Amino acid sequence: MNGLQAYQRVNTQTSITDADPHKLIQLLYNGALERINMAKARMQVKDYAGKGKLIGKAIEIIGGLKSFLDFEKGGDLAERLEGLYDYMERTLLEASAKNDIAKLDEVADLLRSIKGGWDGIREEALGQSAQVG
Numbered sequence: 001m002n003g004l005q006a007y008q009r010v011n012t013q014t015s016i017t018d019a020d021p022h023k024l025i026q027l028l029y030n031g032a033l034e035r036i037n038m039a040k041a042r043m044q045v046k047d048y049a050g051k052g053k054l055i056g057k058a059i060e061i062i063g064g065l066k067s068f069l070d071f072e073k074g075g076d077l078a079e080r081l082e083g084l085y086d087y088m089e090r091t092l093l094e095a096s097a098k099n100d101i102a103k104l105d106e107v108a109d110l111l112r113s114i115k116g117g118w119d120g121i122r123e124e125a126l127g128q129s130a131q132v133g
Contacts, residue, residue, distance in 0.1 A: 039096075
């Protein structure tokens with residue numbers, strides 16, 4: 001198992017190193033969703049310590065997403081996303097405290113929705129960075 005974990009760490013580090021800014025945000029969305037799904041599984045088998053760690057990681061990732069918000073360029077959209085990320089963090093804390101799978105699902109659905117929009121603008125984002133460079 002340790003070999004698999006080491007491989008996954010190297011693979012993840014390589015992905016992050018090679019990622020353009022748009023891809024990095026996609027990786028963060030994927031990471032948050034993965035942690036939420038893993039926390040849900042831990043909750044179902046009553047591994048509350050494992051659930052707590054995973055939800056904590058998901059909250060950290062969402063905090064990372066918040067740190068990438070550009071309020072000058074993003075304006076109203078950045079402000080709305082900040083509010084949504086704050087809501088997700090609070091909802092994850094509540095899900096953890098109450099062992100509420102429905103709250104985990106709610107946050108996962110919100111993340112998938114935002115990620116879908118982000119994935120949809122990938123070509124546009126790559127086109128802009130090619131023009132700048």
